[in-house]
Amino acid sequence: xxxxxxxxxxxxxxxxxxxxxxxxLYIAWQGPPDALTLRAVHLAFALILVFLTSATKRDSKLxxxxxxLILIILTIVTCGYLVLQQDYIVSRMVYVDPLRHIDWTLxxxxxxxVLEGTRRAVGWALPxxxxxxxxxxxxxxxxxxxRVTEQMYMGTEGILGIPLYVSATYVMLFILFGALVERxxxxxxxxxxxxxxAGHSAGGPAKVSCIxxxxxxxxxxxxxxxxxxxGAFTIPLMKRLGYKPAFSxxxxxVASTGGQIMPPIMGATAFIMAEFLGISYLKVAMYALLPAxxxxxxLFLSIHFEAKKNGMHGLKKSELPKVSKVLKERGHLFxxxxxxxxxxxxxxxxxxxxxxxxxxxxxxxxxxxTTRQYxxxxxxxxxxxxxxxxxxxxxxxxxxxxxxxxVIFITGLGLEFTNLVLSxxxxxxxxxxxxxxxxxxxxxxxxxxxxxxxxxxxxLVPALVKLGVIVEAAHMFVFYFAILSAITPPVALAVYAANxxxxxxxxxxxxxxxxxxxxxxxxxxxxxxxxxLLLIGSGIEILQTSITAIIGVVCLASGxxxxxxxxxxxxxxxSLLAAALVLIKPGLETDIVGAAFILFTxxxxxxxxxxxxxxxx
Numbered sequence: 119x120x121x122x123x124x125x126x127x128x129x130x131x132x133x134x135x136x137x138x139x140x141x142x143l144y145i146a147w148q149g150p151p152d153a154l155t156l157r158a159v160h161l162a163f164a165l166i167l168v169f170l171t172s173a174t175k176r177d178s179k180l181x182x183x184x185x186x187l188i189l190i191i192l193t194i195v196t197c198g199y200l201v202l203q204q205d206y207i208v209s210r211m212v213y214v215d216p217l218r219h220i221d222w223t224l225x226x227x228x229x230x231x232v233l234e235g236t237r238r239a240v241g242w243a244l245p246x247x248x249x250x251x252x253x254x255x256x257x258x259x260x261x262x263x264x265r266v267t268e269q270m271y272m273g274t275e276g277i278l279g280i281p282l283y284v285s286a287t288y289v290m291l292f293i294l295f296g297a298l299v300e301r302x303x304x305x306x307x308x309x310x311x312x313x314x315x316a317g318h319s320a321g322g323p324a325k326v327s328c329i330x331x332x333x334x335x336x337x338x339x340x341x342x343x344x345x346x347x348x349g350a351f352t353i354p355l356m357k358r359l360g361y362k363p364a365f366s367x368x369x370x371x372v373a374s375t376g377g378q379i380m381p382p383i384m385g386a387t388a389f390i391m392a393e394f395l396g397i398s399y400l401k402v403a404m405y406a407l408l409p410a411x412x413x414x415x416x417l418f419l420s421i422h423f424e425a426k427k428n429g430m431h432g433l434k435k436s437e438l439p440k441v442s443k444v445l446k447e448r449g450h451l452f453x454x455x456x457x458x459x460x461x462x463x464x465x466x467x468x469x470x471x472x473x474x475x476x477x478x479x480x481x482x483x484x485x486x487x488t489t490r491q492y493x494x495x496x497x498x499x500x501x502x503x504x505x506x507x508x509x510x511x512x513x514x515x516x517x518x519x520x521x522x523x524x525v526i527f528i529t530g531l532g533l534e535f536t537n538l539v540l541s542x543x544x545x546x547x548x549x550x551x552x553x554x555x556x557x558x559x560x561x562x563x564x565x566x567x568x569x570x571x572x573x574x575x576x577x578l579v580p581a582l583v584k585l586g587v588i589v590e591a592a593h594m595f596v597f598y599f600a601i602l603s604a605i606t607p608p609v610a611l612a613v614y615a616a617n618x619x620x621x622x623x624x625x626x627x628x629x630x631x632x633x634x635x636x637x638x639x640x641x642x643x644x645x646x647x648x649x650x651l652l653l654i655g656s657g658i659e660i661l662q663t664s665i666t667a668i669i670g671v672v673c674l675a676s677g678x679x680x681x682x683x684x685x686x687x688x689x690x691x692x693s694l695l696a697a698a699l700v701l702i703k704p705g706l707e708t709d710i711v712g713a714a715f716i717l718f719t720x721x722x723x724x725x726x727x728x729x730x731x732x733x734x735x
Contacts (some may be wrong), residue, residue: 121330131170135506136499138163142290146473150287154204157278160286162197163233164513165251168188172238187644189231196228200271200278207272217264217272225271229521232277236518239511244518244565247573251525259529269524276524280393281516281572288389288399288510291472292507296383298476301456301501302483307448308333309351314441321425322432323355324369327522328418331373332380341604344374345619351621360430367620368605368630368689371612372417375604378567379597380410382459386512387571387600389468391593394575400466405590406650408596408664409641416637416671423679447488454478512568519569539581546583551643554578555599562603570600581648590654591646605631605638633678637671640702644670647703668699668711673716683723693719699708 135504141159149157169186198206199220200295217225220535228539229252233245255261274283299305312329313552330348349370356366378385381403388406392399424430440483454475461471480498484490523578526532539557543550557578564569604612644667645651650659651667674683677694686694700708 127170131167132499132503132674134163134166134170135503138506138509139294139502141478142286142294143473146287146291146469152204153274153283154278155201156286157274158197158200159230160254160290160513161278161282161517162193163506164510164517165193165197165231165508166237166515167253168235171507171510189234192227193231196224196231212273212274213265213268217268217349219434221265221272225267228271228277228501229267232514232517232521236514237462239514240566244515245567247561247565248518248521251531253521254531255525255529258527259308259526259531265528266525270521275407275527277517277520279520279523281390281519281523281568282513284390284393285386285509285513285568287387287469288392289653290505291469291476292383292389293387293509293512294502295454295458295475295479297501297505297508298479298498299451301497301504302451302479303448303489304451304454305348307444307451309348310439310444310448311441314439314444316432317438318432318435318682319422320357320432321361321421321430323352323359324421324425325365325418326360327352327356327370328373328414328421331370332377332414341375341378341601342370342615344377345370345612345615348374349616349619351584353616354376356621359432360428361424362626363620363622364630365424367616367622367627368613369417369421370619371605371610371616371627371631372635372638373414374408374413374616375601375612376413376417378637379413380603381407382455382462385567385601387567387597390568390572391514391597395593399463400462403462407650408651408653408667409594409645412641412667412671413638414669416675417634419672419675420634420679423676423681427679427681427685436625447486450482450485451489453482463629471472472579476684479613489534493669494580505687513567515569516572519572522573523576532576532580535577536581536584536674539578540584543581543585545585548643549645550581550585551595554582554596555639555642558596558599564599565603567597567604570603571597576601587646588649588654590652591649594652595642595646598638602638603633605635607632636678639672640674640698641667641668666701666712668713669716670698673701673712674698682719686719687722690719690722693722 131607141163145151145156164274164656169189172186182687233248236248237245252266255265255266271278274280308330309326311324312324312333316329319325329349330352331344349367353366353370356369357363361369378387379560380634383581384403384406388402391400395402457478458471458475461474466474468515480493482495538551539550543553554574558570558574561573575593578596579592583589583594587595604610605628607625610631613627613631614624617624620627640650648659648663648667649655650663654659655663673694676686677691677698680686680691682690682694697712700715701712702708
């Protein structure tokens with residue numbers, strides 16, 4: 119029996135993907151090889167997979183595009199050279215020993231391979247950015263061609279830098295964990311759990327979207343993937359209840375985007391942040407916890423106020439699963455998440471925690487008859503294959519971002535950019551934060567979160583730190599705005615994905631997403647001015663900041679929706695928005711002003727309610 123070309127290519131892709139997953143699981147258990155070998159092999163797998171996958175999109179009679187075959191061969195040669203010649207590479211004196219002709223040639227080819235692979239994986243935005251930085255280095259930066267090539271290819275400060283290292287260790291394992299978890303029925307558990315919890319309340323399906331996307335997003339770490347997974351179910355439900363298509367899609371987009379900031383797992387960028395800060399991943403998750411809760415509280419309340427304002431009701435309880443029954447039959451599927459958190463709390467590394475989580479998924483699913491159906495060889499292999507494929511985007515984004523980081527390192531561009539931001543902001547922190555937020559959104563447009571964050575870390579974080587922002591808050595600030603580019607027009611990838619299901623107007627959906635996600639744009643300013651929101655500081659400071667922050671996001675959600683206990687007047691609405699804005703900055707004076715605005719609103723709401731009641735009587 120002979121395989122048809124298309125079937126043959128599918129088999130090859132599956133084999134490469136499974137080999138990639140097997141390699142990373144093996145090194146997670148046995149310990150990684152030297153840095154150069156690990157990163158080169160990881161890059162090779164990612165490039166081969168993207169070239170194989172894109173080759174099948176325009177099949178020839180042979181089942182592959184000839185140019186893709188050439189690129190795969192070049193990938194094996196260039197990455198193989200790094201593995202086989204590591205003794206020579208490690209022993210040579212950087213920037214002193216001249217490059218050999220083969221070093222030059224393979225270095226240039228590797229840069230071109232990474233640019234092309236990234237273009238095929240995530241589009242033009244990131245490769246064009248990398249090309250612009252390379253052009254800067256060779257012209258304005260005054261760096262000669264040999265040094266640029268050496269920086270990018272012959273060490274661990276360019277393409278094979280820290281971002282790719284994080285992808286090869288932390289990210290790959292957590293993506294594999296997410297794929298296995300989804301294949302063992304946890305996605306359905308999240309959906310049914312949320313349906314039983316909130317489906318009956320006002321605006322039930324929209325609240326289900328908020329809860330489910332937050333839970334699923336913390337595992338998947340991808341806003342677009344989250345939208346396509348949970349949105350296929352929640353968006354039609356919201357439309358059925360009476361929500362407009364634009365609002366339905368924007369709820370899913372905003373909820374899915376927040377998954378990257380929600381512990382315990384978050385997205386790939388959190389692991390990169392931990393490496394840059396030189397702290398444990400658990401510490402990053404701790405910093406992210408309270409801001410993430412505020413983000414989802416604001417979204418949940420916005421949905422609630424919108425439903426109340428429009429007189430919407432939830433689904434009938436008879437149509438919904440019971441929470442107790444869901445937990446009884448499938449609640450054990452939460453166990454791998456608890457194992458990961460517990461392993462981290464015990465002080466083990468994030469890769470080991472991910473490995474423990476992966477190892478626990480199959481035994482956990484086998485515990486009950488209701489979930490044993492998911493455990494079969496085909497399903498497990500499919501999960502490992504999908505995990506490898508899902509890593510490709512992150513790996514190539516990190517490799518391409520490494521080009522940018524390498525240029526910044528050898529040209530000193532980071533220092534120049536810091537001085538530029540400080541000069542433009544005239545040393546005023548608030549103005550510098552506004553400029554940084556705009557720059558972060560612009561850098562993140564059309565890019566995955568990881569490279570957007572990496573570039574901001576190199577270009578923008580030093581300026582914020584120089585103005586007195588603590589380094590943890592500075593990193594979290596740019597992290598947030600790298601994420602929020604997914605719902606910010608004109609390139610709002612999560613909104614576009616949701617629109618594919620809701621069939622709404624792009625403009626209407628983008629405006630609705632900005633309104634629903636408004637808290638996400640405010641929270642970073644809150645924790646810059648009040649680091650206790652990141653759980654940094656004394657217990658009293660953390661408690662006070664948390665209370666005022668919660669009140670602030672309630673006011674913001676209410677003011678933007680135009681509803682509190684009843685529909686708000688224009689003055690009440692403005693008062694709520696003003697209260698939210700002044701509560702951004704912790705302090706007794708701003709808290710008193712915020713309380714005055716809130717009191718004004720409450721008096722107006724209660725007075726009008728009394729008038730309505732007396733008229734009714």
